[in-house]
Amino acid sequence: xxxxxxxxxxADLVLLPLLNLALALGVAGLVVMGIGQDPVQVIGVLVxxxxxxxxxxxxxxxxATTFVFTGLAVAVAFHGGLFNIGGxxxxxxxxxxxxxxxxxxxxxxxxxxxxxxxxxxAAAAGMAWSFIPAYLQAYRGSHVVITTIMFNFLAASLLxxxxxxxxxxxxxxxxxxxxxxxxxKLPRMHELLQHLGVExxxxxxxxxxxxxxxxxxxxxxxxxxxxxxxxMRTVGASEGAAAYAGIRPQRQVLLSMALSGGLAGLVxxxxxxxxxxxxxxxxxxxxxxxxxxxxLMGRNHPVGVVxxxxxxGALFQGGAEVAFEVPGFTRDMVVALQGFIVxxxxxMSYVMAPWLSRALAALPAVRTKEVAHG
Amino acid sequence: MTKQPPLPGGPDPAYAVEMxxxxxxxxxxxxxxxxxxRVRAGRIHGLVGENGxxxxxxxxxxxxxxxxxxxxxRLHGEPVNIRRAQDAIDHGVGMVHQHFMLVGNLTALDNxxxxxxxxxxxxxxxxxxxxxxxxxxxxxxxxxxxxxVVDDLNVGDCQRLEILKTLFRGARVLILDEPTAVxxxxxxxxxxxxxxxxxxxxxxxxxxxxxxxEVMALCDDxxxxxxxxxxxxxxxxxxxxxxxxxxMVGRSVQMGxxxxxxPAAPGEPLLSAKGLSVTDAWGVQRLxxxxxxxxSGxxxxxxxxxxxxxxxxLDVLSGLARPAAGTLxxxxxQYQAPRWLDPTTARTxxxxxxxxxxxxxxxxxxxxxxxSAVLGYEALPDYSRAGWMRHNAMRTATAEMMxxxxxxxxxxxxxxxxxxxxxxxxxxxxxxxxxxxxxxLIGQPTRGVDIGAIEFIHDQVRALRDAGCAVLLVSSELDExxxxxxxxxxxxxGVITGELAIGECDVTRIGMLMAGSAQGAPx
Numbered sequence: 001x002x003x004x005x006x007x008x009x010x011a012d013l014v015l016l017p018l019l020n021l022a023l024a025l026g027v028a029g030l031v032v033m034g035i036g037q038d039p040v041q042v043i044g045v046l047v048x049x050x051x052x053x054x055x056x057x058x059x060x061x062x063x064a065t066t067f068v069f070t071g072l073a074v075a076v077a078f079h080g081g082l083f084n085i086g087g088x089x090x091x092x093x094x095x096x097x098x099x100x101x102x103x104x105x106x107x108x109x110x111x112x113x114x115x116x117x118x119x120x121x122a123a124a125a126g127m128a129w130s131f132i133p134a135y136l137q138a139y140r141g142s143h144v145v146i147t148t149i150m151f152n153f154l155a156a157s158l159l160x161x162x163x164x165x166x167x168x169x170x171x172x173x174x175x176x177x178x179x180x181x182x183x184x185k186l187p188r189m190h191e192l193l194q195h196l197g198v199e200x201x202x203x204x205x206x207x208x209x210x211x212x213x214x215x216x217x218x219x220x221x222x223x224x225x226x227x228x229x230x231x232m233r234t235v236g237a238s239e240g241a242a243a244y245a246g247i248r249p250q251r252q253v254l255l256s257m258a259l260s261g262g263l264a265g266l267v268x269x270x271x272x273x274x275x276x277x278x279x280x281x282x283x284x285x286x287x288x289x290x291x292x293x294x295x296l297m298g299r300n301h302p303v304g305v306v307x308x309x310x311x312x313g314a315l316f317q318g319g320a321e322v323a324f325e326v327p328g329f330t331r332d333m334v335v336a337l338q339g340f341i342v343x344x345x346x347x348m349s350y351v352m353a354p355w356l357s358r359a360l361a362a363l364p365a366v367r368t369k370e371v372a373h374g
Numbered sequence: 375m376t377k378q379p380p381l382p383g384g385p386d387p388a389y390a391v392e393m394x395x396x397x398x399x400x401x402x403x404x405x406x407x408x409x410x411x412r413v414r415a416g417r418i419h420g421l422v423g424e425n426g427x428x429x430x431x432x433x434x435x436x437x438x439x440x441x442x443x444x445x446x447x448r449l450h451g452e453p454v455n456i457r458r459a460q461d462a463i464d465h466g467v468g469m470v471h472q473h474f475m476l477v478g479n480l481t482a483l484d485n486x487x488x489x490x491x492x493x494x495x496x497x498x499x500x501x502x503x504x505x506x507x508x509x510x511x512x513x514x515x516x517x518x519x520x521x522x523v524v525d526d527l528n529v530g531d532c533q534r535l536e537i538l539k540t541l542f543r544g545a546r547v548l549i550l551d552e553p554t555a556v557x558x559x560x561x562x563x564x565x566x567x568x569x570x571x572x573x574x575x576x577x578x579x580x581x582x583x584x585x586x587x588e589v590m591a592l593c594d595d596x597x598x599x600x601x602x603x604x605x606x607x608x609x610x611x612x613x614x615x616x617x618x619x620x621x622m623v624g625r626s627v628q629m630g631x632x633x634x635x636x637p638a639a640p641g642e643p644l645l646s647a648k649g650l651s652v653t654d655a656w657g658v659q660r661l662x663x664x665x666x667x668x669x670s671g672x673x674x675x676x677x678x679x680x681x682x683x684x685x686x687x688l689d690v691l692s693g694l695a696r697p698a699a700g701t702l703x704x705x706x707x708q709y710q711a712p713r714w715l716d717p718t719t720a721r722t723x724x725x726x727x728x729x730x731x732x733x734x735x736x737x738x739x740x741x742x743x744x745x746s747a748v749l750g751y752e753a754l755p756d757y758s759r760a761g762w763m764r765h766n767a768m769r770t771a772t773a774e775m776m777x778x779x780x781x782x783x784x785x786x787x788x789x790x791x792x793x794x795x796x797x798x799x800x801x802x803x804x805x806x807x808x809x810x811x812x813x814x815l816i817g818q819p820t821r822g823v824d825i826g827a828i829e830f831i832h833d834q835v836r837a838l839r840d841a842g843c844a845v846l847l848v849s850s851e852l853d854e855x856x857x858x859x860x861x862x863x864x865x866x867x868g869v870i871t872g873e874l875a876i877g878e879c880d881v882t883r884i885g886m887l888m889a890g891s892a893q894g895a896p897x
Binding site: 225226227228230231233234237238240241243244245246 | 693694716717718719720721727729731734735736737738739740741745746749750752753758761762763765
């Protein structure tokens, strides 16, 4: 029955996530110790692998780019009062949208026309895939959590079906489409830097990282500076208040899910247009689900999403380094480490809040700053 | 301000409840500070105070919801340690909450037995319980149909059932939180009779209320709290409504109607509705053919026990809900169900709406004050242009609203949920009244609002009427309706059972109409 006071903003946004991260690392460290490894060494290799070299840093940013898209997708839906679990499927559709457009048009168009068309068709395909669950939620009351999960399976099956039956190169054993023409490939970062005269290690990091930054800024402006964003947040925070203000919740459900799906669809630009240059199986690789943890940890704010994307990017890249360099530390241990961070920062993100609140209340200096209200 | 003498050291069974030196803080807020509170056995004791005065906290400590930071509790002279509600129940303390704690699809008998079955075999337990309850109902006069499902009971029955439930569990001290909020005047009188009888049989009764007239009518003793402290503790015979109000607020307060207020001068009709009918999602008819006209320069009060169609009336007139049948004329536009106006159109036609449910509707609680301050008006060029919100303009406008309506604290960035109820309501009023509406619909304008702020809000509504606005006032506080209205309509079960000019109003007559009897109607 004890009503815990809400945390001050700075503690909620900065202190709590850091505390959760530290806790996750602490528990992960205990596990590492349990299997007879040195946690300090593991962390050292991880950090160095993620940030210690041009190549490592580039990989970290490449992973982070995908997580920014899926993280923003979850965050936007959250502000509209919805939990979009369908980022995975929407990202697959985004890749399909970009890929099909590329297969069809890239022999005929130059990059300046081709790439924008791919961006639009990736976003449109993601939107279309999220629109069906959104419509069912808004007008038929089918819960969006259930339907978006279902749509992930449908999307994966659709990708396999199209690749195997229609897109596979005849005579090839590999389940992948023909390679796109050069006009449909996003330039890699080391290529761009070379134009500027900077030598940079080769990596999958590509121009879609700029698209991710633009998406984060766009989401911020939309949510907190546009009238449409104001209305969407109103619906998300209080449907009663929205109805009172004359805002129709159904339309806002469609809008927030469409935006969410569109953002997830942009993953296709990074993975398909930026890296593989063709359609292949499993290019999303769980990033849609990682996006949920990214958004939770980033408190559904674009800045937070970018920061937590960097963290998860570093974990993926640094984790791969650890699995490679530390003998006896397998790939599965890296997954376990990521699991701890998802657990403490995502699912249990407010477990520490009551204790933190009490600890802060015990600090007299903080107390005087608080506004007293009855 | 009388302060109690220090408590004697030994047990004194003359007091059913003795709370000494009780302090309780929530973070920086001291909800109770060194409160001494004593209730004499076999008396009816009123505990009054504004919202946030600390009376709910004090009672929550007594009932084991909170534990005090400091202080001591004695019941019938014995020091007790109450850590949870079950401890309180074991010590013979029973509480009837404002919102009933009943299971709707169980019978009255099952509800009483729930958690106190007393025997592993339910049939045996039910027989025993029924026997005891029959005796209890006989001796106390609390009659409830035991085999009826609670959902089919009326409010008065539910309340009697709640009281029976506590007595069944052996309560010798009965706490009632705002017991008359949901009752008609007649039901209130009945309740008071029962409570007096219980007192005469030796039960100690503690009533938390803000209706001072009821304290005067019912209680033997009264304690007034303000700012977490006891400021007055006296026998009721030694005080008056004005004295209590002054102690609550800390200054003198004008109660009721302004004697010198100019009479209403109703002008042209601004809103007229005919034959409004509303059926809810469960097929229950909430409004049945309601017709009414609002004229410029008058306040029309809607009296009635909560849940008799007043909320649906507000929803339909403001465009929040579409009626099944009926017509509406507003601002030169005509609507006939099912084609109906929406809230945005209603606003452009000069209709402002202060909704009954501040928490769920009038504001977005997690938003900053300056964001909620434009809710519903976000498309006005003052607040947004070309699809972009004008943050600076919104902040400036909010600061002006806060200044004009004395919203405290004056922080435009504070989240809405962190203002007190009264200040939230002032902010909502500032937003709606600031648009200079032609028609104002206002529901429960002072629910959860401090006495000091009530006066201010009433003045604002009157000023709007004097400026030619048509006002429809829905309130569950009969006193408020009588204090503000020029004309009163009474609703029962979705029908207007009567309409009275303010001069014809008396509580008995309105009470009859509220109960659905036509005897109160003018001949």
